[in-house]
Amino acid sequence: QQWQQGGNLCWTAVAYHYQEFTLNLAPIEVSEILSPLWEKQPVVLIGGFLDWAEDAPNYRQQLGLGEVTFVQFSPNRQTEHIQLYLPDRLPLPNTREFQPVLLQQVVRLCRGGMVGQRYRHRKHPEWISPLKRPVVVLVEDVPLRSQVGATLAAEFGSVVQVESTNIDEASILVSGWEFWQTYQDLLPTPQLLIIATLPLPSMENPLVAGRVTYHKQQHQDWFRRYLLPTALRELQQAVLPLRQQQGVVALLDNRVNHRSYGSKILSALEPMARINYIDFMSFEGP
Template sequence: MIEAYAHNYLKNLLKEDDLIWPHNLTLSRLVSRSLRRRDKSIFQLEISNHEDYWLGVLIPLCLQSFGAVLVVTSSQKNRLFQVEIPRLKEEGLTLPIWEGADPPLDGKVWVLDFVGFVNAFRKNHLSSRQLIIPEGEFFSRRIREAMAIHVSSSHWDCLRRAYPSTSSALINLYERLSRRLFSQAIRPDALVRIDLSDVLRLKDLLGVLPQPPAPWADVLDATNQRWASWAELDYKLLDWTWHLQPLEPLHILHKLFIDNPFVLLSGAFQHELGCLDTLANVKVKLGSPIYQDPIKLFVPYRQPLPNAECFTEHLLEQSRRLILGRQGLTVILLDDLRLLRQLTSELASEFGTRVVYESTAPDSNGVICCTSSWWLASHIHLPSPEQLILALLPISSLETPLTASRVEAFKQQGRDWFRDLLLPECLGLLPRLVLPVRKNQGRIAVLDGRLRSRAWGMKVFDALEPWTPLERLLPD
């Protein structure tokens, strides 16, 4: 049986390399069994590094590909081709890979990024195929981004040229929307929500056009309460870009997961996976408590809350203290873009070129100011930092139209939008944000006053475990 073959291959590898995650033995048998039986499986893994379980997933596919679809990010794809496949070849194993936009004809493993996965779904190319999804806790977010629709002024011009008879009505509608959006903006970099009532006239126009050019057919399908809609303003050009993203992307894919077997490997379980959890007939929690060296955690007492007038000055003063005398790399995470730019500017005026904004080429003792999303995507291209400063906890802001729309949907369902939506997402994100610092045995500083003043702050402390308190800043 394939389970036994996969187990034996991994057992031999473990004899040669004792650094391989030992639970890969069990994982390989579980994945093999799920692929052979075409189960709908969710494996929740207690693992510090998600790269460690690749062998447990890939070895069964080397033995029999099962016509599987492997959905990966660009960084996962790079690791697959640069590390994992060469590693398998050294052991005499070959992974049959197909990367085309159309499905393979010979049963190879079809490797797709998230945009390719969405396109294959829309073209009905995924029928009866087995789906393999690593890092399932981020699956909904990544699918949402892959389904996103962006409409620029050039798309409006294209629509107007395609249907000259509607040109006057489209111009009037565009100008009316432009005036309203710019009048509602509270600052130059604001994102302004577009309500469904604002585009009803456009929806009526698109509904009578036979074949509107891309992306207008998708816009027509997305102008409903299940999608978030907002404008990104460009004050220099007096222009704006329309963005649309689904609130619950997995609901759009629900029938696909009803009809297709799948293997979803996840760390922290997110509420958005609930619709897949109800479909799964195999659910396994695999792994053991993760042993990690404690990290130094600096959380001063009596810090101001983010809405306090003195919070900006607090961030600057504490960041200055934390940076002084450090010889290694410091990373400051802050998802409020206006505040991030202000803090970057203030620190650069004092520390000079050491301070950079979202750059992968800092000095050895540099200070990178960035958002958490940039850090997650770019930390693999950087040396492990000596210090990570969380200026604000990575809790999505209600000023973001997408978050506001999702929260509104939760309110309509009578659910606790903070404890069921925003807080779990933050808690799932924190371990991944601090992992590069933990590997370097560095220190973390949290400058958000909510951590000690809110009851839910204990859950944040738990998510950062293991740690030891750093009561005061002392020279190294």
């Protein structure tokens, strides 16, 4: 449960296993608290994705930072890019057609295929590399994650693991975003990362709902000030291990193609090379 009180967000967390609960209190906005601290001393902030704008206005406003000097160290486009597969014409995540199509796409991707670029419809594609394992499939919705895990296990057997650290070079790992962020540095680097939906914070989470309510009360654009920046940071962190080997990221959320914020999603994934063709036929058999 959560509730607001005087600019603070209060919530309870219940640990049923230990028969305990905790009461928590935190300010929703920290800019007024932190702003005087920045003025007292020189400050150097080092981080990954901060904002979609070069001068990071949202990030600075959240932390109470004034005008600052930015030094940006971009990834090397030749050695640190990812290969992005972003198919069009998929059902949107909020439709009932999405789940069966998602399951079909995930099975085909895990089965393997040849990655290529087709510059003209009738021209033979220029092959880049095959899809390989290990594979990580990110599904945040718990029932859908279970369905994906069961479908893949029926197809591929014991190589499929759901939120387990016991994986090897031939494994297929199905997990939520928090699990992947926690253990991604300890697990084998995936050659293929499949993202079912964008990591936009869920309004079903009381803490998320509380922050959104606060932004609405302040007449602020809660989506662009909170939900979208959070999703962009999650995406950048999730794909980071694949940059070492120019791995493939398959993003199956068609909102990237059809929503106004799609361009910001693509910018957050730079540097990347778009894949527009995958040949599954030679890997699927008769």
